[in-house]
Amino acid sequence: MSVDVHAQEVRRQAMLQVMQLDVWLPRQNLPFAAASRDYLLDWACEPAQREPVEQEQISRQNDAEVGVARGQQAQNQLQQIRQSLSAGQAATAAPVAAETQPPAEAVTPEAPTPAQEIPRFALQIMRSASCLLLLDLPVAEPLQSRDPEYLLLKDILRAAKLPHEPSLLRNVEPIRWPVLSAGNLAHRQDSQAARAYVRELLSMECAQQPTSMIWLLGENAVRFANVSDEFADDFGITAFEHEWQLWSLPSLEQLLQYPTLKRQLWQSMQLRMPRWLNND
Known part of the structure; x- marks a missing residue:
C-alpha cells in the first residue's frame, strides 16, 4: 500500500470519528460483493488516533463546566449584594415612614346589600x-x-x-x-x-x-x-x-x-x- 493511500484513509477515518461516526472495516471478502482492497483487509486499528479528539472534547466539556460554575458563583455574589442593599434601604426608610405617615384606621368591609326580589x-x-x-x-x-x-x-x-x-x-x-322589562329602573x-x-x-x-x-x-x-x-x-x-x-x-x-x-x-x-x- 502506498503512503498516499494510507494517509488518505487515516484522514478519512479521523474525519468520520470527529463526526462521531463509527468506522467499519472489512475483515474478509464478502460473497457476491466487490473485492475489498488488500490494505483494508490488513488494516490495524490504532486506538491512539481517537485520543486527541476525545481529549479535546473532554477539555471543552471541562472548560464549559468551569465557566458555568464561575458564572453561578458570580450571580450568587451579585444577588447577596442586592439583598444587603435592599435591607439597608428598608431599615433607613422604615423610621421615616413611621414618622410621616399616621397609623391607618381599621376599615370594616361593608356587607353587600342583597338584591330585592321583583314580584310577578x-x-x-x-x-x-x-x-x-x-x-x-x-x-x-x-x-x-x-x-x-x-x-x-x-x-x-x-x-x-x-x-x-x-x-x-x-x-x-x-x-x-x-x-x-329593561332600563335603569327595572331593578327597582x-x-x-x-x-x-x-x-x-x-x-x-x-x-x-x-x-x-x-x-x-x-x-x-x-x-x-x-x-x-x-x-x-x-x-x-x-x-x-x-x-x-x-x-x-x-x-x-x-x-x-x-x-x-x-x-x-x-x-x-x-x-x-x-x-x-x-x-x-
Whole structure:
C-alpha cells in the first residue's frame, strides 16, 4: 500500500470519528460483493488516533463546566449584594415612614346589600254596583265568559245580591307587574313599588264611583292591596283609605278546588252584605 493511500484513509477515518461516526472495516471478502482492497483487509486499528479528539472534547466539556460554575458563583455574589442593599434601604426608610405617615384606621368591609326580589303577578279590576273587585289572574290574561272561574264569580255575585255581570275596568287590561322589562329602573320594581302601584290604581277607581267595599280574591290581590304583608288573613276586613274597606278572600281557583271554602265565604258574606246593600 502506498503512503498516499494510507494517509488518505487515516484522514478519512479521523474525519468520520470527529463526526462521531463509527468506522467499519472489512475483515474478509464478502460473497457476491466487490473485492475489498488488500490494505483494508490488513488494516490495524490504532486506538491512539481517537485520543486527541476525545481529549479535546473532554477539555471543552471541562472548560464549559468551569465557566458555568464561575458564572453561578458570580450571580450568587451579585444577588447577596442586592439583598444587603435592599435591607439597608428598608431599615433607613422604615423610621421615616413611621414618622410621616399616621397609623391607618381599621376599615370594616361593608356587607353587600342583597338584591330585592321583583314580584310577578297579574290582577284584574272589576266593578259590580258599589263593590270593587280585584282578583288574581293565574295565566295573566283576562277571564273569559266561559271560564269556570268567571262562572263561579257570577254565582258569588248573585248570592251577594249584586249584579252578576261585573263590568271590566281599565279597558279590560289587567294590572301586570313588573311594568318595566329593561332600563335603569327595572331593578327597582320591588314589593314596595308594586304595592304603591296597586293601591294607587284602587284609589283612583274608588274615586270614580261610590264604593262601599273592595273585594280581594287571591294571594297577590290581598298582598299588594293591603298596606303590608301582615294583612293576609282570609275573610278578614282591613281599612284602605277614607271609609273604604278591603275584604280578603281566597282566589277563584282555590274556591273551585276546595269546596269547604265556599261555606266559609257564605258565612263571611252574610256579615258583610249589609254594607253594600244599605249603600245601594
